[in-house]
Amino acid sequence: MLLTALLSTAGCPTDPPGDAPTPEPPLPPPEGWTYSDPVECADPVSGIDRFSEEAVERGLTEVLSDPSVLGPGAEYGRGGSLVARDFDGDGDVDLLFGRLQAPPDIYENDGTGRFTLGEQLLELRPGMIIPAIGAVDLDGDRLPEVVLGGGRGFIRFDNLGDMQFASPRPLFPEALAGEYAYLTIAFGDHDRDGDLDVALPSIGGAQDPGGGDGEPDPAPDFVLTRDGDDATAVELLADGLGSTVQVGVFTDRDADGDLDLFLPSDSGPPSRFWTNDDGAWVDDAPALDADLSMAAMGIDAADLDGDGLLDYCMSDTGPPVCIESGAGTYVETGTARGLLPASPVGRHGTVGWGFDLADFDADGVLDAAQASGPFPDGQGPVDTDLPNLLWHGRADGRFDEVGADLGFDSTDNDLGLATADFDGDGFLDIVVAGPLDTPQLFMNRCSAGAWLEISMHGPAENAEGHHARVEVVWGGGRRQIRELHNLRGQAEGPASLHFGLGDVDVVDSVVVHWMGGHVSRAERVPTRRRIAVTHPDAD
Numbered sequence: 001m002l003l004t005a006l007l008s009t010a011g012c013p014t015d016p017p018g019d020a021p022t023p024e025p026p027l028p029p030p031e032g033w034t035y036s037d038p039v040e041c042a043d044p045v046s047g048i049d050r051f052s053e054e055a056v057e058r059g060l061t062e063v064l065s066d067p068s069v070l071g072p073g074a075e076y077g078r079g080g081s082l083v084a085r086d087f088d089g090d091g092d093v094d095l096l097f098g099r100l101q102a103p104p105d106i107y108e109n110d111g112t113g114r115f116t117l118g119e120q121l122l123e124l125r126p127g128m129i130i131p132a133i134g135a136v137d138l139d140g141d142r143l144p145e146v147v148l149g150g151g152r153g154f155i156r157f158d159n160l161g162d163m164q165f166a167s168p169r170p171l172f173p174e175a176l177a178g179e180y181a182y183l184t185i186a187f188g189d190h191d192r193d194g195d196l197d198v199a200l201p202s203i204g205g206a207q208d209p210g211g212g213d214g215e216p217d218p219a220p221d222f223v224l225t226r227d228g229d230d231a232t233a234v235e236l237l238a239d240g241l242g243s244t245v246q247v248g249v250f251t252d253r254d255a256d257g258d259l260d261l262f263l264p265s266d267s268g269p270p271s272r273f274w275t276n277d278d279g280a281w282v283d284d285a286p287a288l289d290a291d292l293s294m295a296a297m298g299i300d301a302a303d304l305d306g307d308g309l310l311d312y313c314m315s316d317t318g319p320p321v322c323i324e325s326g327a328g329t330y331v332e333t334g335t336a337r338g339l340l341p342a343s344p345v346g347r348h349g350t351v352g353w354g355f356d357l358a359d360f361d362a363d364g365v366l367d368a369a370q371a372s373g374p375f376p377d378g379q380g381p382v383d384t385d386l387p388n389l390l391w392h393g394r395a396d397g398r399f400d401e402v403g404a405d406l407g408f409d410s411t412d413n414d415l416g417l418a419t420a421d422f423d424g425d426g427f428l429d430i431v432v433a434g435p436l437d438t439p440q441l442f443m444n445r446c447s448a449g450a451w452l453e454i455s456m457h458g459p460a461e462n463a464e465g466h467h468a469r470v471e472v473v474w475g476g477g478r479r480q481i482r483e484l485h486n487l488r489g490q491a492e493g494p495a496s497l498h499f500g501l502g503d504v505d506v507v508d509s510v511v512v513h514w515m516g517g518h519v520s521r522a523e524r525v526p527t528r529r530r531i532a533v534t535h536p537d538a539d
Contacts (some may be wrong), residue, residue, distance in 0.1 A: 026506045026526040033522050036530040039426045043447035048361050048392045051406050051430070054211055055441035059115035060107060060431075065100040067435050070129060076374055076382065077246075079435025080353065080415025081133045081490045084422075085144050086162050093420045093494050096146065097433055098133040104148075106176075108163060113443060114425030121165050122146060122157050134487035136187050136196065137495075140460025140539070144495070147171060147185065154185060172198065172224055172231040177331075180204070180219040180242075186466050187486050188250030190259045190276055191225055195461035196232065198224040201248035203265050213320065218242040218268050223261065223281065228503070236274060240285040244268030244298050247489035250467060253310060253325075257517055264296030264314050267377070273294070289329040294321055295375065297416070298355035298489045302366055303481040304333075310483060313339070315352025315370055317377055339368065339391060342401040346383030351375045354417025354491045358428050359500025362449030364478070365393035366500075369408070371417035372431045385411040388432060412437050415489035416432045421498070426451050426528060428498055450501040450527035453467075456484065456512060457534040464495040468514050472499050474507035501527050 029035050067078040081098035088094065092109040092413070099105065103122040107115035132154070135144035143159035149171070158166040186199040202219040219242040224231040236242075246266045250259040253273070261274040261281070270291035274281045285291040295317040304311040304324055311324040313334065320339045323330035341350045354371035361367070372386040387409035391399035403409045414434040422429045424441065430442040453471065464484075471481045482497045501507065504527055508519025512520040512533050520533050 001287055015536070020428040024524055025174045026524075027524040029057065030522050032520060032534040032536060034532040034534075035526065038526065038528045039424070040528070041425065041448060043445075044448040044518060045445045046447055048367070048402060049406055049409060050361065050445045050447070051442040052445075053407060053440055055148060055439050056112055056442050058441055058443075059117065060095070060439045060441055062097070062105050062117060063100070064097055064433060064435055064437055067100065069101050075435075076376055077353075077415065078131055078431045080371070080413070081131070082418055082433045082439070083133060083135045083146075083417040083487075083492045084420040084431060084494055085135045085492065086494065087135070087144060087159065089143050089161065093422055093426065095431065095439075096133065096135070097439060098130055098148075100130055101128065104130075104133060104146075106163065107420060110511075113423060113429070118163050121163060122148070123167055124148075124167075132185055132487075132490075134185055134492050136466070136486050137463045138196065140463045142463050144464070148165050149182065149185065154182075172226070172229075177539040183246050184248060184489055185487060186248050186250050186261075189462055189515070190223065190261070191279055192248060192258055192516055194459055194516065195225050195226055196466065199248055199250060199261055200224065201245035202243055203246060203266065204242075204244050204268070204526075218244055221245065221248070221263060221272070224531065227376075234281065236272070236281055236283075237433035238269070238272055241269045243272060247299050247314070249299055249301070249488060250484055251301060251310060251312075251483060251485070252467065252469060255469070255513075256310060257513075257515075259515070262290075262299075262312065264299060264526075265292060265294050266297070267295045287329075289331070290323055292321065292323070292332070293442075295377070296321070297353045297375075297415075298370070298491070300357040300488065301483055301485070302357050303479070304337075304366070306479065308479075308481065312482065313355065313357060313368070315355040317351050317375055318348040318350055319350060319366070320355060321371065336398060338399040338401070340401060341387075341389055343387075345386050347379065348377075348383065350389060351383060351386050352389075353415040354432065354489060356417060356419045356430075356493070358419045358498065359393070359451075360428055360444055361392075362427060362447060362451045362500035362502070364449075364500055364504070365395055367391055367393045369417060369419065369430055371414035371434070373413040373415050373434055384413075387411050388414055408442060410440060412440070414440070416489075418491045418493040419498075420494050421453065426453070448503070450504045452501065452507070452510070452525070452527055453496050453530045454497045454499070454510065454512075455530070455532050456514070457532055457538050458514065459535055459537045460539055461539070462515060465512075465514065466495070468512055470497050471509075471511045471513070472501070472507055473509045473511075474501060474504045476508070
């Protein structure tokens with residue numbers, strides 16, 4: 001009955017209660033808010049069939065790494081890391097692709113979604129293995145540093161501007177990491193002191209970092225509380241067990257203003273959901289019905305059921321899994337919402353890696369995209385030729401899988417996926433990456449649909465406003481809520497939030513809930529433009 005109730009309210013973010021009032025004209029931006037000029041679509045298209053794969057002609061020409069350099073049995077799950085960020089501060093989204101044992105490829109965007117491969121800008125120690133890659137501004141200049149790592153430590157490359165980076169230095173004292181292996185990293189201000197702390201979700205013992213023939217042993221996860229270049233570590237164990245995890249996110253699941261930590265399982269102990277009680281970490285996933293056994297490789301969050309709290313969707317060995325808040329626990333709704341492959345392949349139907357929720361046609365309803373690739377599950381031969389998947393969201397809260405109809409059904413071994421507006425037309429494009437292939441770039445044509453892209457300018461310690469929650473309200477009660485994350489598994493998107501809004505010219509309000517408790521609000525905001533919101537304590 002609870003599941004039925006959740007799905008019956010799924011239209012709340014998109015279906016107005018009764019007749020929507022006639023919108024009033026927009027107001028000027030309040031102090032601390034900046035609105036761009038409107039972005040007009042010269043040749044609008046309709047419907048979801050709007051993508052064109054244009055990677056090579058737009059300059060993404062380099063074949064990515066062969067995971068066999070990592071040793072026997074490591075051919076699955078590595079070699080598809082990517083970051084879509086503005087590395088040079090010119091307002092467009094550049095691209096970085098990981099290379100496992102070599103410096104990553106960095107492509108500079110010319111502002112129209114055409115890319116030029118830069119010089120080899122990052123120096124690596126000989127023999128260093130790089131399964132994890134991300135980007136976050138750690139020094140307050142709004143230029144993201146590059147963070148590389150895995151094994152037993154992470155290094156940072158400070159961004160000097162103009163696509164130049166400093167020599168590497170440790171992100172934190174390497175002794176803190178212990179003898180464990182990591183495939184991802186998450187940043188967030190869990191102690192609300194202003195700066196970005198670190199979560200290290202473990203894939204297991206360093207002797208078997210999840211890519212070999214054997215299953216990794218569970219190992220402790222760590223939360224590192226940063227104070228400048230120093231850090232103190234807290235070891236997270238539940239029932240005496242650690243984790244095997246490929247993706248983890250800081251997130252304010254209960255909207256109480258501090259960050260909790262969600263660690264979906266990767267074929268090991270059940271998923272952990274660590275609640276943050278003034279720095280005391282308690283795994284209450286069992287009490288929330290969130291202690292799922294799965295093989296999560298990607299994650300995204302949005303308020304799917306309109307209750308004001310975030311829900312979480314994860315890729316899996318099989319169809320995506322969504323847990324939605326309701327009556328004090330979570331309910332799994334992925335299958336009920338239709339997040340299934342239209343044409344199942346192999347034993348599980350699909351195997352998902354990168355996963356994003358995004359409104360590709362700006363109709364006011366979230367869609368979803370998944371990069372698919374093989375994964376050894378110990379149950380028999382590894383399924384291959386798994387197509388990428390794309391779901392079109394419906395106003396009733398359900399999804400239709402339409403990837404094959406749109407040409408988004410490559411069976412390459414794709415792992416990383418990110419969505420970003422690469423050509424500046426206001427509509428989200430898709431980039432996917434995997435080993436032994438060039439990346440694929442699916443350009444999205446614009447339509448008459450309305451949208452907003454919102455970026456945050458925070459205090460220097462969290463200048464990009466990570467984990468701010470943004471709420472957009474329009475039509476007398478329709479609402480969308482998103483939270484700004486950084487690295488999610490093997491891929492990272494821009495430090496901004498995108499909202500599709502249908503035929504709305506003016507939204508009732510945009511509200512930003514910053515980490516630390518400050519709230520910024522604007523009323524009667526015009527759409528089809530980019531908005532920058534500045535925290536009052538920002539430089």
